[in-house]
Each structure stands twice: as C-alpha cells, then as structure tokens.
Amino acid sequence: MIDVARVTYRDARAEDAAALAEISRATFLATFGHLYTIADRNAFVAETYGRKLQAAEIADPEMRHRLAFDGRDVIGFAKMGAYKLPVAAEGRRVRELHRLYVVEAAKGAGIAAALMEWTIATARGDGADALYLGVWQGNARAQRFYARYGFEIVGEYTFEVGAARDPEYVMRKPLA
Ligand SMILES: CC(C)(COP(=O)(O)OP(=O)(O)OC[C@H]1O[C@@H](n2cnc3c(N)ncnc32)[C@H](O)[C@@H]1OP(=O)(O)O)[C@@H](O)C(=O)NCCC(=O)NCCS
Structure with missing residues (x-):
C-alpha cells in the first residue's frame, strides 16, 4: 500500500518521458486491455504511449502533465490542455482533462483527488470557464x-481502437 504522506507531486520534465510512457501503457492495459484484440491493443499502445510521443507531449506548451511520485516511482498523473474531443464545446475558453491515471495500489488513496484538484486549479489559472473530459461508458469508477x-x-x-468502437461520454464541469 502507498504511504500517502510520502507522495510528492510536480510538473513533468523531459526526463520523465520513459516513466510516463510506462505508467500510461500499464494503466491503459490493466483498465481497458480486455476490450480489444491483442493486435489492436498492441498497435494502439505503441502508437499512443511511445516514449518519443510522451516526450513531445511534455514539451508541448498546450499540454500540462502533473506527476505523483512514491519515492522515485511515478504512481499517477494527470494530463490537461487544449480541447480535442470530437464534439462542440460550450464555453468561451475550455480545457480538457486528457488523462487521469493512477496505479492500482494508489486507487482510493486520494492521489487521483490531488491530481484532479491540480487540474481544476490549473484550468482556472488558464482562464478556462469549463473543463471537459471523455470517459468510457463502462468505466463506472471513473464516472463516479x-x-x-x-x-x-x-x-x-x-x-x-483498431476494430473496436468504444462508446464514450463527454463530461463537463463549469469553472466559472
Ligand atoms: C479513475 C481514477 C483516476 C479514480 O481514482 P480513485 O482513487 O480510484 O478514485 P476514488 O476511489 O477516490 O473514487 C472512486 C469512486 O468510485 C467508487 N467505486 C470504486 N469502485 C467502483 C466500481 N467498480 N464501480 C463503481 N464505482 C466504484 C468509489 O466508491 C468512489 O466513489 P465514492 O467517492 O462515491 O465513494 C482511478 O481509479 C484510475 O486511475 N483508474 C484507472 C484509469 C482510469 O480509468 N482513468 C480514467 C480514464 S477516463
């Protein structure tokens, strides 16, 4: 179990790309891997969570990553930035929470809560009047x-994801 008092948080740096790729890949597979064929999920993971792409996203000024650490291990992260969902957004200036992932041992411990509070505060700091996210309709824990x-x-x-067509919800939180 994670010792919550020891968990530290900071913005991602270039040298975090490999750790970010690894936690993204592992958490995605643990949470959603069963939905896809092995070939489809391997292709998606290689394309979406490669180290080079994570490095590019960390360097992208339109994207912000906040990491949670237990010692030197990344145990969770939030990725927030420009709105990219394929539905029209309502608001003068909106932001999207692209990913919020914590490892199994960190679930229910308040780590995701701290990352969410950072996300909301950072979106507000960016002058956003709404925060959006997309979530798989079968992901009851995340929706709750x-x-x-x-x-x-x-x-x-x-x-x-490959041949799969996942139904997702768009969720919105007003920030004003
Ligand atoms: C989604 C996630 C960030 C939430 O963080 P967390 O620490 O697990 O969240 P919490 O335990 O504080 O809250 C989860 C809520 O769901 C409830 N819950 C737990 N298991 C559940 C389940 N199987 N079905 C429905 N609700 C569930 C909890 O009781 C809690 O609700 P409550 O506050 O009303 O009691 C985390 O579970 C995670 O990283 N999951 C894997 C990746 C993922 O799904 N990311 C989101 C993609 S959109």
Whole structure:
C-alpha cells in the first residue's frame, strides 16, 4: 500500500518521458486491455504511449502533465490542455482533462483527488470557464469519481481502437 504522506507531486520534465510512457501503457492495459484484440491493443499502445510521443507531449506548451511520485516511482498523473474531443464545446475558453491515471495500489488513496484538484486549479489559472473530459461508458469508477467534482454528462462519442468502437461520454464541469 502507498504511504500517502510520502507522495510528492510536480510538473513533468523531459526526463520523465520513459516513466510516463510506462505508467500510461500499464494503466491503459490493466483498465481497458480486455476490450480489444491483442493486435489492436498492441498497435494502439505503441502508437499512443511511445516514449518519443510522451516526450513531445511534455514539451508541448498546450499540454500540462502533473506527476505523483512514491519515492522515485511515478504512481499517477494527470494530463490537461487544449480541447480535442470530437464534439462542440460550450464555453468561451475550455480545457480538457486528457488523462487521469493512477496505479492500482494508489486507487482510493486520494492521489487521483490531488491530481484532479491540480487540474481544476490549473484550468482556472488558464482562464478556462469549463473543463471537459471523455470517459468510457463502462468505466463506472471513473464516472463516479468525476461526478464528485461536479462533472456532468453532456454528450457522447465513439473512441476507436483498431476494430473496436468504444462508446464514450463527454463530461463537463463549469469553472466559472
Ligand atoms: C479513475 C481514477 C483516476 C479514480 O481514482 P480513485 O482513487 O480510484 O478514485 P476514488 O476511489 O477516490 O473514487 C472512486 C469512486 O468510485 C467508487 N467505486 C470504486 N469502485 C467502483 C466500481 N467498480 N464501480 C463503481 N464505482 C466504484 C468509489 O466508491 C468512489 O466513489 P465514492 O467517492 O462515491 O465513494 C482511478 O481509479 C484510475 O486511475 N483508474 C484507472 C484509469 C482510469 O480509468 N482513468 C480514467 C480514464 S477516463
């Protein structure tokens, strides 16, 4: 079990790309791997969570990453930035929480909560009047977590991984 008092947080740096790629890959596979064929999920993971792409995303000024550490190990992260969901957003200036992943041992421990609080504060600091996210419709735990922060379902879309077509909800939290 994680000793919550020892967990530290900081923004991602270039040298975190490999650790970010690894936790992203492992958490995605543990949470969603069963939804896809092995070939589809391997292709998706290689394309989406490669170290080079993570390095490019860390360097992208439109993206912000906050990491949670247990000692030197990354145990969770939030990725927040420009709005990219495939549905029209409502708001003068909006932000999207692209990923919020914590490792199994960190679930229910308040690590995701700290990352969410950072996300909300950072979006507000960016002058955003709404924060959006996309979540798989079968991910009841995540939806319940988001509802705690005032996110509401405002739309739906389909997320493609190889041959799979996942039904997703769009959730929105007003920040004003
Ligand atoms: C989603 C995630 C960030 C939430 O963080 P967490 O620390 O697990 O969240 P918490 O335990 O504080 O809250 C989860 C809520 O879901 C509830 N819950 C737990 N297991 C559940 C389940 N199987 N079904 C439905 N609700 C569940 C908890 O009781 C809690 O609700 P409550 O606050 O009303 O009691 C984390 O679980 C995670 O990283 N999951 C894997 C990756 C993922 O799914 N990311 C989100 C992608 S959109």
